Amino acid sequence: MATLRQDIHQQAAWLVRAFQADGRQLDFSLGSFQQLDDFFDEHSAPAQAKPGGRLATNLGQVLFAIGAYVGETIIRSIPGADWQLDKTDPQGEINAEVHLPGGSVIWPMQRVLKRFQHGAEDGLLIYGRALEPPATTASPNSASTATSSAPVSRPAAKPWYKFW
Template identity: 45%
Template structure:
């Protein structure tokens, strides 16, 4: 059985490939977290996955995979950062954490759940930007505020027998 840290590495790669199959490039930059927000915006509505959308099946696994990508992105952008995992925690996949060199800790899995439930007010990009602001000194990409107008949730797919 793989450790959480091994699963994180594997699922991060899976996330990059899965998004690429949809024509979305994830490059481990903080700005790539905007793509995570756009993805969630498209496939959720009222705090729930849209039936027939990318999040409608295997939600737990997808949350873990995307949170692994978020954490890896933070670690790659902030020196002296590392994963904190507990293979004995029954909810270890949700409780994976990133610890920064200054002792700040964040929980990407818990944040992605909040993002799904609460919408853009718990956006992934602002979360990542705030956590890395002192290190990277990047300007906030204001296109985040346009996501709600730019990306409309997909329409649920109706079964073929319903007209």
């Protein structure tokens, strides 16, 4: 019998293969969450699988696989992130946590369930972008840094109550 961690890895890999068979590419990047949002838009309406769509059968397994992929992608994108799994939790598959550096905790499977239940308002791309580590800033000596020493002038701020 496989452990939950093994199931997560296997289901994330299965999802990549399944999407590939449909001509969609998942590459474990946070940007690939757009493919997941497109998939939900195509195969479901809020809280309902579309008849004949990919979510019409094996809904729980597919949602788990999507959640596994989301979690695995976040872990690969954020150094120090990792699964925290509770073997004693009877709903461990749904409550699987990803612990982020700095102490934040997220629940990828629950987010995927929200995406299915509520539709685009709980999109996965925006979720991934919110978790994305900030881009490293260029050093002062890099070529992309502006070298102008002219002061930046800004218009004087008007009080909030003046409309003209």
